[in-house]
Amino acid sequence: MTNGVVVKVSGPLVVATGLPEAKMFDVVKVGEQGLIGEVIEVHGERLSIQVYEETSGLGPGDPVISTGLPLSVELGPGLLEGIFDGIQRPLxxxxSTMGSYITRGIDVPALDRKKKWEFKPIAKKGQKVSGGDFLGSVQETVIVEHKIMVPPHISGEVxxxxEGEFTVTDVIAKIxxxxxxxxxxTMMQKWPVRMIRPYKQKLPPEEPMxxxxxxxxxxxxxxxxxSACIPGPFGSGKTVVQHQLAKWADAEIVVYIGCGERGNEMTDVLLEFPELLDPKTGEPLMKRTVLIANTSNMPVAAREASIYTGVTIAEYFRDMGYSVALMADSTSRWAEALREMSGRLEEMPGDEGYPAYLSRRIAEFYERAGRVVTIGSDNREGALTAVGAVSPPGGDLxxxxxQATLRVVKVFWALDASLAxxxxxxAINWLTSYSLYSDTVEDYMxxxxxxxxxxxxxEAMRLLQEEASLQEIVRLVGIDALSTNDRLILEVARSIREDFLHQNAFHEVDTYTSLNKQYRMLKLILMFYEESKKAIDSGVVFSEIENLPVRERIGRVKYADEKDMKIFDEIESELKQQLKALMEGGKAE
Structure with missing residues (x-):
């Protein structure tokens, strides 16, 4: 370690000198309290340091100590069920030790150094191993088996x-x-957060999450x-959508990053997740979740690091062969942290004051998502799916x-304030959203x-688009100007919107719908459309079709239990009978 001194303090930005060996992104300790900072600019002997804690009280002449190491995270047993801040301090x-507020300069290891884990070896003595190979495993939670891997860039003979109980710092193997x-x-690895963890090959995403x-x-x-993004104005439901994805997405590990959002939203996550049961195992969802909490009242500088902390942890579990879902809420707050630090560095601003390298930083984050063949001799596959919320001011997309996000991600879920x-x-607008994975996913489906x-x-998308055109006509000349077939299109599109697309996140059944049930629901609505067209062609009046008793059952089928798929056969049969009765001139039962 080398010592330097503070020259200037400007908010979270500190200028120091006297550290000739310090490099970009090295971690330093600033001041008598040892505030954690990171070198973000080097000009000869002058260093610009981004301090991740409140800098009040710092002044010229205060000491600066370089650790000589980049900002890194600790990876090992104890991550799951953990709640960390943006630089992986366990909140x-x-x-429990310091109270409700984070004491400045506090130095607490991310992973518990005292807790012992039952290590079961997989590798044998004399076996040749390389980076990524499994040495053994630890049952971290009742849901997740934590694989202990050979660190990347190490290969040789065991x-x-x-075998037995060890802490994360105990030696479990010699290579x-x-x-x-x-x-x-040891069971713990350290990895620089800004460096992508290596893999053998990136594969095309083909299976839907x-x-x-x-x-x-x-x-x-x-x-x-x-990769996907959820842009939308305040109050349009970005956070609720991300909570739903974190709860129900088909992923074995969830990493949720609360990046600059309000504290009450993270509180909701912290209170809900331990109570919510994992639908696959019946255990609390926290048993397979890592939370990174950097709320709006925490230091803005650490907000910028929180994204990298989360994605590095996600890559680590991906390397074990797991499917990982990463939720970042919201990348707009992260970009604002970039803008603030760029302004303090007096860099040339880009659009709206954001740094000129904003697009590159966003691309670097989303490019760390992917389905890969991991390093290791067994050629296992892992997947990291990244979903970022964007909070454009006033909903201005x-x-x-x-715009920088849309150039990178492949899925755009546009939240609409009018729907909210x-x-x-x-409140995802079906006319402006898109997915570039539709073709490959459709083959799977x-x-x-x-x-x-x-x-x-x-067919459903065609009906929704036709409804938008017909609504323009209705607003101009009224619904009576429409033909019977057009009125049927409006009715079926309304059913798609209200009975299929609308979903209640707080209803115990409607909050989640399996792919099979989604197919049966959509098939039922479109069957109503096809059968109704036949009835209209045979002379049935539209108002009679509109008032069929079976319409209510179609609307309420989303509340049917997942195990009760026979109800769809019953409703389809009832629909055909009632329409047949109309066509024969009788009364529908």
Whole structure:
């Protein structure tokens, strides 16, 4: 370690000198309290340091100590169920030892150094191993088996491996490298947050990440290993959508980053997740979740690091072969932290004051998502799916953060304030949203759910688009000017919107819909359309079709239990009978 001194303090930005060996992104300790900071600019002997804590009281002449290491996270057993701040300090541990507020300069290890874990070896003595190979496993929670891997860039022969209870810093194996050195391996790794963890090959995302949200899974799916963004104005439901994805997405591990959001929203997560049961195992969802909390009242500088902290933890679990879902809420607050630090560095601003490198930083984050063949000799696959919320001021999607994000991500879930005000949730606009994974996902759905999935989806989207055109005519000349077939299109589109796309996140059944049930629901609505067209062609009056008793059952089928799929056969049969009775001139039962 080398010592320097503070020259200037400007908010979270500190200028120091006297550290000739310090490099970009090295971690330093600033002041008598040892505030954590990171070197973000080097001009000869003058360093610009981003301090991740409140800098009041600092002044010229205060000491600066360089650790010589980049900002890194600790990776090992103890991550799951953990609640960390933006630089991976365990908030639950700090709260239990120091109280409700984070003491400046507090130095608490991210992973518990005293807790012992039952390590079960997989590798054998004398076995050749390389980076990413499994040495053994720890049952971290009742849901997740934590694989202990050989650190990247290490390969050689296992000369010793132990079994029993160990802390994360105890030696569990010794590896003789190709150069003849003996390396002690513990259950904990450290990895720089700004460096992508290595992998063998990136694979095309082909399998959908089922979320249980009908508007997403059916119309705008995201693939495992894909990337998506949720832009929308205040109050349009971004956070609720991300909570739903975190709860129900088809992922084995969830990493949720609260990046600059209000404290009450993170409080909701902290209170809900331990209470919510994982639908696959019946255990609390926290058993497979890592929370990164950097709320709006925490230091803005640490907000910028929180995104990298979260994605590095997600990559670590991906390397074990797990499917990981990463939620970042919201990247706009993260971009604002970039803007503030850029302004204090007096850099040339880009659009709306954001730094000129905003697009590159956003791209670097989303490019860390992907479905990959991990390092290791077994060629296992892992997936990291990244979903970021964007909070454009006033819902203006032309602002720089939204536009830079859209150039990178493949799925765009556009939240609409008018839908939110109409109490239609999720408020995802079906006319402006899109998914570039639709074609590959449709192949999967056709093979695993139904062969006509693609046709049903296309027909439903056509009806919704036609409804938008017909609504313009209705506003101009009234609904009486429409033909009977056009009025039927409006009625069916309304059914798609209200009975299929609208979903109640707080209803115990409607909050989640399996892919099979989504298919049956959409098939039922479109069957009503096809059968009604036949009835109209045979001379049945539209008002009679509109008032069929079966219409109420179609509208309420979303509340049917997932195990009760026979109800769809019953409603389809009832629909045909009632329409047949109309066509024969009798009364529908």
């Amino acid at each position: 639950d541990v700090i709260e 000369v010793e491996i132990y 003789k490298t190709d150069s003849g050195d003996i390396v002690d391996v 089922a979320t249980g949200q009908r508007v997403i899974d059916t119309f705008f799916p995201v693939a495992k290993g894909g 032309s602002e720089p953060v939204t 005000y109409a109490r239609h949730f999720p 056709n093979q695993n759910i139904s062969g006509n999935w693609k046709e049903l989806r296309a």
